Amino acid sequence: MKKWIDRIARWVFTVSGFTTSVVILLIIGFLFTEAAGLFRNPIVEEGYVLALNPKNPVKELSAEQIKQLFDEDITNWKEVGGPDLPVRVFRLEDLDQLYTEEQLGAEYEFAGAKIAEQVQQSPGIVAFVPDVLVQEAPGVRCLPDRTIPLKDVLLGAEWYPTATPSPIFGILPLVSGTIWVSFFAILIALPFGLAVSIYLAEIAPEKVHKLFKPVIELLGGIPSVVYGFFGLAVIVPLLQQTFGLPVGESGLAGSIVLAIMALPTIITVAEDAMRNCPRTMREASLALGATRWQTIYKVVIPFSITGITSGVVLGIGRAIGETMAVLMVTGNAAILPSSILEPLRTIPATIAAELGEAPAGGAHYQALFLLGVILFFITLFINSCVEFVSARNKFKR
Amino acid sequence: MSLPIDSSYRRRKLWLQQAVFALFRVLSYAVVAVLFLILGFILFHGAGVIDWTFLTEAPTDGMTSGGIWPAIVGTFWLMVGSALFAFPVGLISGIYMSEYAPDGRLVAFIRTMTNNLAGIPSIVFGLFGMAFFVNYLSFGDSILAGSLTLGLLALPVVIRTTEDAFRDIAPSYREGSLALGATKAQTIWRVLLPMAMPRVITGLILSLGRVSGETAPILFTCAAYFLPKLPESMFDQCMALPYHLYVVATSGTDIEAQMPIAYGTAFVLIVIVLAMNLLANAVRKHFEKKLKSK
Amino acid sequence: MNKIEAKNVDFYYGSFHALKHISLDIPQNEVVAFIGPSGCGKSTFLRLFNRMNDLIPGTRLTGQISIDGTDIYGRSVDVDLLRRDVGMVFQRPNPFPKSIFENVAYGLRVNGVKDRAFIAQRVEEALKGAALWDEVKDKLKESAYALSGGQQQRLCIARAMAVEPSVLLMDEPASALDPISTAKIEELICDLSGRTTVVIVTHSMQQAARVSNKTAFFYLGEMVEYGETKKIFTNPDQEATQNYITGRFG
Numbered sequence: 001m002k003k004w005i006d007r008i009a010r011w012v013f014t015v016s017g018f019t020t021s022v023v024i025l026l027i028i029g030f031l032f033t034e035a036a037g038l039f040r041n042p043i044v045e046e047g048y049v050l051a052l053n054p055k056n057p058v059k060e061l062s063a064e065q066i067k068q069l070f071d072e073d074i075t076n077w078k079e080v081g082g083p084d085l086p087v088r089v090f091r092l093e094d095l096d097q098l099y100t101e102e103q104l105g106a107e108y109e110f111a112g113a114k115i116a117e118q119v120q121q122s123p124g125i126v127a128f129v130p131d132v133l134v135q136e137a138p139g140v141r142c143l144p145d146r147t148i149p150l151k152d153v154l155l156g157a158e159w160y161p162t163a164t165p166s167p168i169f170g171i172l173p174l175v176s177g178t179i180w181v182s183f184f185a186i187l188i189a190l191p192f193g194l195a196v197s198i199y200l201a202e203i204a205p206e207k208v209h210k211l212f213k214p215v216i217e218l219l220g221g222i223p224s225v226v227y228g229f230f231g232l233a234v235i236v237p238l239l240q241q242t243f244g245l246p247v248g249e250s251g252l253a254g255s256i257v258l259a260i261m262a263l264p265t266i267i268t269v270a271e272d273a274m275r276n277c278p279r280t281m282r283e284a285s286l287a288l289g290a291t292r293w294q295t296i297y298k299v300v301i302p303f304s305i306t307g308i309t310s311g312v313v314l315g316i317g318r319a320i321g322e323t324m325a326v327l328m329v330t331g332n333a334a335i336l337p338s339s340i341l342e343p344l345r346t347i348p349a350t351i352a353a354e355l356g357e358a359p360a361g362g363a364h365y366q367a368l369f370l371l372g373v374i375l376f377f378i379t380l381f382i383n384s385c386v387e388f389v390s391a392r393n394k395f396k397r
Numbered sequence: 398m399s400l401p402i403d404s405s406y407r408r409r410k411l412w413l414q415q416a417v418f419a420l421f422r423v424l425s426y427a428v429v430a431v432l433f434l435i436l437g438f439i440l441f442h443g444a445g446v447i448d449w450t451f452l453t454e455a456p457t458d459g460m461t462s463g464g465i466w467p468a469i470v471g472t473f474w475l476m477v478g479s480a481l482f483a484f485p486v487g488l489i490s491g492i493y494m495s496e497y498a499p500d501g502r503l504v505a506f507i508r509t510m511t512n513n514l515a516g517i518p519s520i521v522f523g524l525f526g527m528a529f530f531v532n533y534l535s536f537g538d539s540i541l542a543g544s545l546t547l548g549l550l551a552l553p554v555v556i557r558t559t560e561d562a563f564r565d566i567a568p569s570y571r572e573g574s575l576a577l578g579a580t581k582a583q584t585i586w587r588v589l590l591p592m593a594m595p596r597v598i599t600g601l602i603l604s605l606g607r608v609s610g611e612t613a614p615i616l617f618t619c620a621a622y623f624l625p626k627l628p629e630s631m632f633d634q635c636m637a638l639p640y641h642l643y644v645v646a647t648s649g650t651d652i653e654a655q656m657p658i659a660y661g662t663a664f665v666l667i668v669i670v671l672a673m674n675l676l677a678n679a680v681r682k683h684f685e686k687k688l689k690s691k
Numbered sequence: 692m693n694k695i696e697a698k699n700v701d702f703y704y705g706s707f708h709a710l711k712h713i714s715l716d717i718p719q720n721e722v723v724a725f726i727g728p729s730g731c732g733k734s735t736f737l738r739l740f741n742r743m744n745d746l747i748p749g750t751r752l753t754g755q756i757s758i759d760g761t762d763i764y765g766r767s768v769d770v771d772l773l774r775r776d777v778g779m780v781f782q783r784p785n786p787f788p789k790s791i792f793e794n795v796a797y798g799l800r801v802n803g804v805k806d807r808a809f810i811a812q813r814v815e816e817a818l819k820g821a822a823l824w825d826e827v828k829d830k831l832k833e834s835a836y837a838l839s840g841g842q843q844q845r846l847c848i849a850r851a852m853a854v855e856p857s858v859l860l861m862d863e864p865a866s867a868l869d870p871i872s873t874a875k876i877e878e879l880i881c882d883l884s885g886r887t888t889v890v891i892v893t894h895s896m897q898q899a900a901r902v903s904n905k906t907a908f909f910y911l912g913e914m915v916e917y918g919e920t921k922k923i924f925t926n927p928d929q930e931a932t933q934n935y936i937t938g939r940f941g
Contacts, residue, residue: 005582006583012489014497014498016493017489021510031524065509076660169419204422215432218670218674221610222610223612223639223670225609227435252839284847285801287741288775288801289772289774302787303787323520323613323650372520379517383509383516401804402803407769
């Protein structure tokens with residue numbers, strides 16, 4: 001009996017030990033399946049086609065070109081490699097203006113023919129219509145559709161996930177937004193974080209240390225929405241006034257909030273690392289006539305540099321993955337930023353802001369999962385850096 | 398002394414030390430002051446809003462007045478739910494890591510995985526929770542899905558504290574018990590678990606404090622913008638404090654009128670984190686005293 | 692002539708009375724050993740000579756310690772200058788996370804020596820003095836952690852000697868080392884005597900007997916007996932000393 005319990009316990013423990021590994025596998029599995037679906041989507045919204053006049057020789061349009069056509073930014077076919085011909089944009093709704101209800105039929109049964117009529121009439125037309133309506137219509141050339149190319153997503157400079165007829169999923173604005181915000185956050189947090197951790201580990205009297213350390217740890221536990229709210233209520237208006245901005249929601253506001261949030265992580269880890277520097281190491285330096293500051297920067301910091309680096313890298317990781325605070329204060333404009341004082345948008349904020357509106361299973365939904373995958377890889381990379389650094393540390397000492 | 402030393406060097410190095418220390422002191426005080434300022438600012442503005450009605454009534458007039466009771470209840474259930482998941486699973490896998498897993502590559506691998514899980518941003522958990530719990534397992538937007546997602550978030554912390562707590566127990570306790578003929582399971586259950594429990598509980602409480610404030614993971618798995626009634630089962634959606642704060646701070650009909658509610662909600666959130674920290678401390682102290690008195 | 696003179700020294704860690712009323716003189720350029728069971732205060736006493744205990748909060752000292760006739764706890768004393776003149780070697784080898792060369796050069800650099808040729812020359816001398824030069828001369832740029840424990844400890848001695856201190860304090864310098872390394876360290880100490888004042892704390896009586904001219908026996912914070920090493924080990928005045936050196940200790 002006793003033995004059996006022991007055996008069952010062993011089995012339960014073993015299975016349970018792999019929970020985290022299984023969860024990671026599940027996360028990878030689910031995120032990847034959804035994200036990979038994006039590249040099976042056609043450029044043009046599913047169920048629709050772009051119909052052209054057969055005389056129009058244009059064979060291929062990228063999502064960006066399609067958007068420009070329909071925004072009437074491109075008004076002549078020669079801009080996309082076609083003949084010198086003015087563009088006429090045609091949407092399904094336009095039918096209602098051109099024809100009466102009787103002409104179209106009660107159930108739109110004549111709509112296909114009417115579309116065909118329109119397409120044949122104007123050589124420069126591009127019609128965005130359901131594919132069932134024009135599949136067998138004579139004299140209509142449907143632009144052959146492709147699936148969304150990887151290149152357009154990874155290198156695309158525009159993010160218009162809800163544009164019709166073809167949404168654009170260029171992630172560069174989001175990636176650069178994330179990098180800008182995190183970079184400035186670390187730029188702000190680094191000097192403060194290092195100064196505070198050195199002060200707490202080496203300089204502060206015991207009393208001050210006992211007061212500051214728990215406060216800083218406690219502030220690491222304050223929810224990010226609270227920081228975001230503080231940013232919204234205080235930092236955003238402050239920036240707007242100081243820099244005379246049209247809107248205070250900006251990359252800088254995000255960076256400042258993130259810096260404040262990353263500080264506890266950086267300080268705690270770096271301070272612990274420096275505290276781990278053996279006392280005799282410090283004493284040996286002081287015993288040679290070095291000052292405390294010489295001891296700190298010539299001995300203590302080199303000794304604990306790996307731990308300090310880990311703290312900083314973890315802080316960066318926290319900044320990159322942070323969602324709510326950034327969502328609340330950066331203004332969320334999905335454009336390639338040209339200044340940190342402009343509104344911009346990060347990867348996590350994009351997911352949080354858009355997933356609610358993206359229909360499950362659609363291209364937009366899948367694109368957001370792709371962003372999740374990218375985020376997952378970034379954090380995996382950062383974690384590996386930390387592991388690598390600490391592994392090297394062990395080797396050294 | 399025969400050392401060729403520039404006589405001003407000593408003065409300079411002492412001066413440099415004073416300057417650097419002063420700078421660091423100023424920076425440190427500034428950082429702590431800013432942190433206190435944030436805390437104080439919110440607590441100050443929030444304290445005026447808190448009263449019995451605010452804590453016990455549902456929001457009214459399109460979120461512009463009334464209280465936050467449903468959000469408090471929702472957050473409470475989410476904390477309970479995530480604890481129910483994270484505690485047993487975390488405890489058992491932590492024990493496995495410390496007591497059963499053969500040392501070497503396997504443990505290193507699992508530990509790496511646990512660390513990775515801890516490093517994944519909460520929004521990715523939200524995505525996963527939506528894809529897996531909400532859609533694939535078709536729990537729908539529910540307390541169940543939200544709790545499980547949050548539980549995953551808390552899991553690495555619980556595992557790590559459990560593993561550390563067990564590893565720090567001197568081997569002589571294990572040997573002593575095994576030498577008396579107890580099986581490994583009995584040793585863990587009767588000897589090691591009671592010794593490790595205070596630290597495990599402390600870790601759990603702290604991670605629950607963190608869970609209570611997470612927004613991104615429940616955004617798409619559980620949280621409701623507004624629900625007039627309290628959740629009745631674990632398959633219901635619920636309101637939650639952090640999401641409520643996000644909502645009243647960023648969207649709605651009358652931002653001006655919503656500001657006090659936002660401050661009040663932030664106040665309650667901070668109080669929860671504070672309370673969890675104090676509770677964790679109290680638990681640790683209590684058990685430490687108990688162990689000592691034995 | 693006395694290098695170090697301690698008069699009526701009492702020392703407290705908080706409320707713990709660690710050293711009780713100790714007076715002793717250490718003659719110049721001789722090796723003095725402090726022996727006694729662990730916790731007897733011998734290391735604490737040693738660390739008073741370069742004010743290392745200043746770093747421990749909550750400690751208190753009464754009485755007087757002077758080196759070369761100057762009260763080292765006096766107001767006008769510059770601690771960094773004192774420590775430059777009083778070198779120290781610790782129980783465990785504790786090289787800095789730097790190259791072998793930079794470890795030895797450290798003391799020179801932090802005290803403001805800039806002359807590269809001088810530093811290089813002094814590093815070589817110090818390493819030769821520590822009998823380490825031949826072993827490391829081809830890998831001066833490598834990390835000090837690449838050395839063995841015994842080599843590391845000799846590196847630490849070279850590091851301490853590079854600034855030419857007039858006193859060298861050694862706190863159980865061989866306790867973490869194997870017998871061969873220990874023998875090398877002891878040889879070094881013998882070389883130093885006659886040139887430098889050496890105070891060594893050791894728990895090994897044989898070591899004290901081998902290297903020192905004078906020995907002090909500490910017990911429970913008191914200095915029980917102090918005298919010529921030969922006399923302490925052959926014919927001590929106190930019964931406690933007798934018991935300790937014969938291993939009949941309670």
